[in-house]
Each structure stands twice: as C-alpha cells, then as structure tokens.
Amino acid sequence: MSQRPLRPRRTASITAALERGGAVVALESSVLAQGLLPPFNREAAARMMRAVEQSGATPAITAIVRGEPSLGLEAADLERFLARDGVRKVSARDLGIAMADGADGATTVAATLALCQLCDIELFATGGIGGVHREAPFDESADLVELARSPVIVVCAGAKSILDLPATLERLETLGVPVVGYGTDELPGFFSVTTGLRLAARLDTPAAIARAWRAHRALGRSSAMLVVQPPPAEHALPEAVVAQATAQALAAAREAGVRGAAVTPFLLARIQQLTNGRSVHANLALLExxxxxAGQIAVALLALSSTSAGSPRAEP
Known part of the structure; x- marks a missing residue:
C-alpha cells in the first residue's frame, strides 16, 4: 500500500503566508547548527530572515524538530539549533532516520530540497552548494543529485570554494541542472567574485529569472535551477587569496588525516584562520x-502568476 507523503509542521507565519498565496523562501539550518560558529550563526539567521522579509517574502528555516519535519522554527527551537544542543546534521538520506529517532536535525542543501518538494516551495536561498571534491573525485555531494530531481530555484554564490569547481559545473550540466548567472557571466567562487568559469546563461532581473523558471517548468523539467550571484564586492576575497588558503587547508587536512564528512567543516575553519576571519564576513554577506x-524572485514569480491568471485566453 502506498503511503501519502506527510506535510511538514509549519509555524503560524508560514501557514498564513501559504494560505494567502504569499511568497515563501526556504533557508537551510545546517549552516546555523554545523557551519558558522556562534555568534556568527545567530547573526546569519537574523540577516537572512530580515533580507527575505524586506523583499516582501516570508522566510522558512527548514529542519527536523524532535522528529518532525518542519518549515520554520519557533523561537525556542531556533535557540536550541543556534546553541548546537544535540543537533545532528541531516542530508536527504537521513531525514527518515532522524524522524524515527525523534531527533533534532539541521538540514543540508539536499535535505532542504527534499522538504521543499513536500511543501511546494519554489525558492531556496543558501550560501554555496556542495559538489565534487578536489582530491577524491568519486566523492561528490548529495546536493547534486537532489538538484537534479527537485523543482526548486536555488540561489547561491556557486559551490563552496574548497571543491573542484570545474568538475562540479560539468556534473551540473550532465545532470541537466541549468546554472544561471545573476548579473555575471561566470561562476562565482563563493568567497570570491570570479573563477574564470564561463556560464551558458545570464539573467539580470528577478522578473527574467521568474520567466525562465516558468518556461523550464512548462517543459515538464523536474530539476532545480541554480541561480548564482557573486558575493558583495566590498566583502569578497581576492581569488588568489582564496586559492592559497584552500591549498594550505587541504594540505593540513591531509596531514591530520581528516576524511569523509569531517573534511568540509575542517577546511572552512582552517580557511577562516588563514584569512584572519575575512572568510566569515564574506560568508555572512553572501548569505544575506x-x-x-531569493525573496525578490519569489515576489516576481507571484507577480508573473497574477499577470498570467488575469490575461485573456488566446483564441484557438
């Protein structure tokens, strides 16, 4: 017997937004519970939610809260996640197990995409996606597969700079995930503005992205659309600085024998040290x-839907 997909728990503000047909933007919780350290994770949460609200949309942090898939966090739950009080990292494969265990789980990009599908959320903002690892090409993030099967617009600053960016871009092409530069012709480098990797598509307004998304979906495509924009120039790091710090961090990881899931947090923490904290401020700025x-695109999608609904039907 087939089982109907459950509906995640929603906060009152998100329920109200969805019921009135308002714009909602999903935000991941792993960046808060396993990524940025306190107090920067608290600042990130506040800045991201405020930015979405200022755009006219409603922010929704995704998570597993005591075993319940959740869209939005109540104040007490958010405090627990920010304090990292027994919160596990949850990718898409881990969602069911975290639910069965009654656990608190902070959702990665992959897990957030899975929850977006359950709620029909079309917009998701994050920092950088996972991808193909530099020194272990067989090791690639689950984010890529979820992007290939999740109809969600994902706004980010590209893939994390510690990854093999050319290989990641190639995998996205193979998986049929369109990558659109917002105001840029090349893939951003997460902490840096440039990478030298040219993109096939560039769009310069939220309305243009909304139209491209509707065309993508009208074709029956079920993949995500990755919208990449550089970090704000005043907070970005030079590409050479990021490359040098990444190389040193990778060497340190090899020497320390760091492997598997521990590699990414190790590398990001080491890059923070090597850049004297500049990478953290770049990260906060690009998240916001x-x-x-993402909020602007969500509002543009609503406007496009309203226009389409109000336009007269074409004569056959």
Missing part, C-alpha cells in the same frame, strides 16, 4: 545577499 535575491 542570496536571501534577498
């Missing part, structure tokens, strides 16, 4: 920047 753009 991406959340604002």
């Amino acid at each position: 920047h991406n959340a604002r753009l």
Whole structure:
C-alpha cells in the first residue's frame, strides 16, 4: 500500500503566508547548527530572515524538530539549533532516520530540497552548494543529485570554494541542472567574485529569472535551477587569496588525516584562520545577499502568476 507523503509542521507565519498565496523562501539550518560558529550563526539567521522579509517574502528555516519535519522554527527551537544542543546534521538520506529517532536535525542543501518538494516551495536561498571534491573525485555531494530531481530555484554564490569547481559545473550540466548567472557571466567562487568559469546563461532581473523558471517548468523539467550571484564586492576575497588558503587547508587536512564528512567543516575553519576571519564576513554577506535575491524572485514569480491568471485566453 502506498503511503501519502506527510506535510511538514509549519509555524503560524508560514501557514498564513501559504494560505494567502504569499511568497515563501526556504533557508537551510545546517549552516546555523554545523557551519558558522556562534555568534556568527545567530547573526546569519537574523540577516537572512530580515533580507527575505524586506523583499516582501516570508522566510522558512527548514529542519527536523524532535522528529518532525518542519518549515520554520519557533523561537525556542531556533535557540536550541543556534546553541548546537544535540543537533545532528541531516542530508536527504537521513531525514527518515532522524524522524524515527525523534531527533533534532539541521538540514543540508539536499535535505532542504527534499522538504521543499513536500511543501511546494519554489525558492531556496543558501550560501554555496556542495559538489565534487578536489582530491577524491568519486566523492561528490548529495546536493547534486537532489538538484537534479527537485523543482526548486536555488540561489547561491556557486559551490563552496574548497571543491573542484570545474568538475562540479560539468556534473551540473550532465545532470541537466541549468546554472544561471545573476548579473555575471561566470561562476562565482563563493568567497570570491570570479573563477574564470564561463556560464551558458545570464539573467539580470528577478522578473527574467521568474520567466525562465516558468518556461523550464512548462517543459515538464523536474530539476532545480541554480541561480548564482557573486558575493558583495566590498566583502569578497581576492581569488588568489582564496586559492592559497584552500591549498594550505587541504594540505593540513591531509596531514591530520581528516576524511569523509569531517573534511568540509575542517577546511572552512582552517580557511577562516588563514584569512584572519575575512572568510566569515564574506560568508555572512553572501548569505544575506542570496536571501534577498531569493525573496525578490519569489515576489516576481507571484507577480508573473497574477499577470498570467488575469490575461485573456488566446483564441484557438
């Protein structure tokens, strides 16, 4: 017997937004519970949610809360996640297990995409996606597969700079995930503005992205659309600085024998040290920047839907 997909628990504000047909933007919780350290994770949450709201949309942090898939976090739950009080990292494969265990789980990009599908949320803002690892090409993030099967617009600053960016871009092409530069012709480098990797598509307004998304979906395509924008120039790091810090961090990881899921947090923490904290401020700025753009696109999608609904039907 087939089982109907459950509906995640929703906060009152998100329920109200969905019932009135308002714009909602999903935000991941792993960046808060396993990514940025306190107090920067608290600042990130506040800045992302405020940016979405200022765009006219409603922010929705995704998570597993005591075993319940959740869209939005109540104040007490958010505090627990920010304090990292027994919160596990949850990818898409881990959602059911976290539910069965009654656990608190902070959702990665992959897990957030899975929850977006359950709620029909079309916009998701994050910092950077996972991808193909540099020194272990067989090791690629579950984010890529979820992007290939999740009809969600994902706004980010590209893939994390510690990854093999050319290989990641190639995998996205193979998986049929369109990558659109917002105001840029090349893939951003997460912490840096440039990478030298040219993109096949560029769009310069939220309305243009909304139209491209509707065309993508009208074709029956079920993949995500990755919208990439550079970090704000005043907070971005030079590409050479990021490359040098990443190389040193990778060498340190090899020497320390760091492997598997521990590699990414190790590398990001080491890059923070090597850049004297500049990478953290770039990260905060790009998270806010991406959340604002996602909110603007969500509002543009609503406007496009209203226009389409109000236009006269074409004569056969």
